[in-house]
Amino acid sequence: MPLRHDFASALPGMFLDWTADPVPHPQVLRLNRPLARELGLPDDLPATLLAGLDLPEGARPVAQAYAGHQFGGFSPRLGDGRALLLGEVSGPDGRLHDIALKGSGRTPFSRGADGKAALGPVLREYIVAEGMHALGIPTTRALAVLTTGEEVLRENGPLPGAVLVRVASSHLRVGSFQYLAAQGDAEGVKRLADYAIARHYPHRAGDYVGFFADVAAAQARLIAQWMLVGFVHGVMNTDNMTISGETIDYGPCAFMEAYAPGTVYSSIDRQGRYAYANQPLILGWNLARLAETLLPLIDADEARAVERATRILEGVAGLYQDAWLTGMRAKLGLDGADAGDRALAEEFLEGIEGADWTLCFRRLSQAITDDTALRERLFKDHWLDGWLARWRARLAPDAAARMDAVNPIYIPRNERVEEALAAAQAGDMAPFERLLDALSDPFTEREGLENLALPASEGFGRYRTFCGT
Structure with missing residues (x-):
């Protein structure tokens, strides 16, 4: 090697x-x-x-x-x-x-x-x-x-x-830039930016505004993908935000099961700063910290540099929303784009609050013709009849296949993960291997893996995750 x-x-x-x-x-x-x-x-x-x-x-x-x-x-x-x-x-x-x-x-x-x-x-x-x-x-x-x-x-x-x-792809982080900027090392920041550009965004050579815009776009797409699968990172500190746009540091992370916007799993996040619904907000906050380090590279005139960086930061929410809505249209099997799609998606989310995020989306494809399985997943369904009619009117011709290709049946469910870890620490790797096998093909439902798709049992209790240290 x-x-x-x-x-x-x-x-x-x-x-x-x-x-x-x-x-x-x-x-x-x-x-x-x-x-x-x-x-x-x-x-x-x-x-x-x-x-x-x-x-x-x-x-x-x-x-x-x-x-x-x-x-x-x-x-x-x-x-x-x-x-x-x-x-x-x-x-x-x-x-x-x-x-x-x-x-x-x-x-x-x-x-x-x-x-x-x-x-x-x-x-x-x-x-x-x-x-x-x-x-x-x-x-x-x-x-x-x-x-x-x-x-x-x-x-x-x-x-x-x-x-x-x-x-x-690299371990370069927002915190890497902050380290040098905090020392007042302007040459070091430039050297780091040039290295990051050459490694991840070579088309931006010498273009620090474009570099910042590309990092912002990559991170906006990433957080949208987290939100679409119910992933809660748990510790979105700036040292855990990569320049490449990759997810890093799976410490106190977990996949949300019962949908609740305020979901927090991390034992150290006592104020809910990194709750599920806050992740898009922290995206913007973290990118602003990166922008602060790049200002001298963006423009020698500080006021102009702030203006140019602010313009990009003001577009981050739109980048995220566009990526999220594109992904939500796919999850809902919608045909093309329509002005009412955001409202349709948000009404669905409001209706499934408290129900299992993954299974509500997975069983939605069956509801094209039979909504029995979907209704079994919901704690409240008084809204469903009207919503189903509007949704069915927007469906793509091959909606069911499209939906099952983006809505997983298997995710790393918390109880199953804990069972696999406990068994592995006791010397039995079989549950780990079985879970890993299911997760390697998360969109294909297979016989014999039914329990890996089920929500946590009632006795599992409130789930908490911890940093490895």
Whole structure:
């Protein structure tokens, strides 16, 4: 697995050279062979190499530096506290992909933490990231999960240790720009912007306004896709917002089951800042923070720079709404575009509040001819008759097939995820593999997987997710 180290060569001051902690007995628990093949890598990569202990040719392990607004408060120095970028691999398509470790031990950015990862959170990231990829949502992905042969101590006691090998288009974040801007390093910001443009938006070479507009558009599309599948990221800090437009950091994330706009799963989001319905608002807030770092590049005259950046920021809500409505038309099977489509979609959402998001949309295709299954999913249906008539009048000729191609039957349901993680930590990977298999083809309903499509049982209780640290 020969690697490049373009990031480390191009961006001095953005990292610290570091090495992974040695672990007693690294073993490959799960290798993502399809992803390995996509990257042109062998599917028998040894554990010591994947753990960063035997470095591949060209590797230069570094802990990346970045800043970030965390729940609204700015931290000028965060960085990889338990992660290392080993380098980049050039895939068969010529594009670079980061190969990084998560859970590889303390770094100078660890802020008192142990730098380790427990097996449960690592497997959660694998499951959810692969689920997102199969749904067509841009995301970082897991190349491998390694067990380390050691235990890590968490609030609920010692847990089996693990390392995640993560693949990303890059790990550049809004917080990467904030890190340099906070130091007043204007040349560093320019160097970083030029690197990000060359890597992700090469058609924007020298055009920093266009670069910012492209990042805003990519993120608007991404958040719209989250909303359309009921995904709650849980920790939309600026250091978790990528320049590439990929989903990153599957810590306290979850898929919403019963539809409620105020849904929060993260145990640390006590004010609901990153609730489901707030995600589009945080999109704009985070992009404004990126704009602040780019102002000197956008225009030498600060007033003009603010005006040009503001013009783009003012268009973000429209970009998001357009992407969301396009996706909602597909989910509803509508024919073309009509001025009343937004109202039609919003009325449906109002009507299904409290019911299962995924199954209401999935069973909607059956309601073209028989609405029995849909009515079984709703707690209130007094609105449904009138809505169905207006909806049926707007349907595309092949609406049912179109809808089933975009409305999944299988998502990483919270109870099923927890069952798979508990079994894996006890040494049984079968539930994990079964869930992963279903999520790899989320739109095709299959016999024998019925329980993976069901909402959580009554005894499951209120669901809470936690950061892996």
